[in-house]
Amino acid sequence: MRSYHVNSGAGIEGLSVKEHANPVPGTGQVLVAVKAVSLSYRELMVLRGNYVLPVKPDVIPVSDGAGEVVALGPGVHGVKIGDRVAATLFPSWQDGPFGLQHLPQRGGSLDGMLTELALISEDSLVPIPDHLSYQEAATLPCVGVTAWNALTGDGVGLRAGETLVTQGSGGVSLFALQLGKALGARVIATTSGPDKARRLIELGADEVIDYRATPDWAAKVVELTGGRGADRVVDVAGLLDQSLKAVAVAGHVACVGFVSGAAQPLDPGVLFASGAALRTVAVGSRNQFLAMNRAMEVNRIHPVIDREFTFEEAPDAYRFYASGKAFGKVVITL
Structure with a gap:
């Protein structure tokens, strides 16, 4: 062999x-x-x-x-x-x-x-x-499995009718989108460019934010959710400060990676102010x-x-x- x-x-x-x-x-x-x-x-x-x-x-x-x-x-x-x-x-x-x-x-x-x-x-x-x-x-x-754990492994799990944010078009994010829709969630996806946005919509995303055209995508998530924020964010980029600004009070951020390579040190004040749970997920x-x-x-x-x-x-x-x-x-x- x-x-x-x-x-x-x-x-x-x-x-x-x-x-x-x-x-x-x-x-x-x-x-x-x-x-x-x-x-x-x-x-x-x-x-x-x-x-x-x-x-x-x-x-x-x-x-x-x-x-x-x-x-x-x-x-x-x-x-x-x-x-x-x-x-x-x-x-x-x-x-x-x-x-x-x-x-x-x-x-x-x-x-x-x-x-x-x-x-x-x-x-x-x-x-x-x-x-x-x-x-x-x-x-x-x-x-x-990482995406499934990010959505369900916190002891509460993503519920039908809740809002989920996914980042980009990598493997974890696409699985999170598809599994999130299967669990009954509203999915807001971030991406770069109209072609990827179109394909994310075809996969079931309810809204797509182009983070190049809208760098403050966290504020856009809050706007799209009527000021509440998303119930859950699956963060693959390591941009935790933005994810915490996009998530609702008592929401959940699953950190599954840091592919951006550009993450800044996390401000404890941002974490505390979010009122959210932050959980690292490895498969x-x-x-x-x-x-x-x-x-x-x-x-x-x-x-x-x-x-x-x-x-x-x-x-x-x-x-x-x-x-x-x-x-x-x-x-x-x-």
Whole structure:
């Protein structure tokens, strides 16, 4: 079998393909023929050397993947050969709050999914919804589950009739838009330019704010909500001062990333004045993955894929993703 390998900080040019003997599953393990993987911002961080969690030397990269079960180890009873499955990012995080015991993560301290065959523990697999292709399912483990956690994981959850703000057209934001609409929310999306705005409306956004034309987008959110502010903001950019100005008193801001790279230190006065809850979100548990899949299946939600590449074109997939031109997910098909 073939696998891509890379060292943290080596960049896209550091990706290399190596051949290995086909692995044999041990007790509780499943061998998965990987059919597709998808890229997210964490993959660029691994290659740039600034990922926040440990990365082992010569790691097989990419956390997100889906495939077909082709062999079972002793003691495996929950899946069978031929099953279509996706793998969780944090294999040991089954349910409940995140803790240090769950830090081992695929594509970082553990080998990831950019490989033809992957050994995966049975209890870190989830079945793929029937209406999704392998390519679509490969987009779920990181950004899909992160979006679901941002919307539902605070113990209260987004409620029908509430207002949700999403930022941009990256993977988490598009999932949050689609899942938010499925939960009955009014969605206000921010973006740059009329073409992206049109596509966000087509996906279900109720209003779109062009943050280039309206730099004070937080004030526009307050205006659109009759002075109240949004009930929930999913902040992918790290611009928390603006998100806190856009959210309602006693609302909820889920900080899921800092892709803008331009965030200023958060003023405690702004946080206190908002009266809102601020929660950092890093993916989610296996049970949250399963709950999201049920919601996607019931509502027939299809992830947004911008472009697909072959296994041999994986470095090109990284370059396209890094360009920032993608609307939705970038997928590598095996």
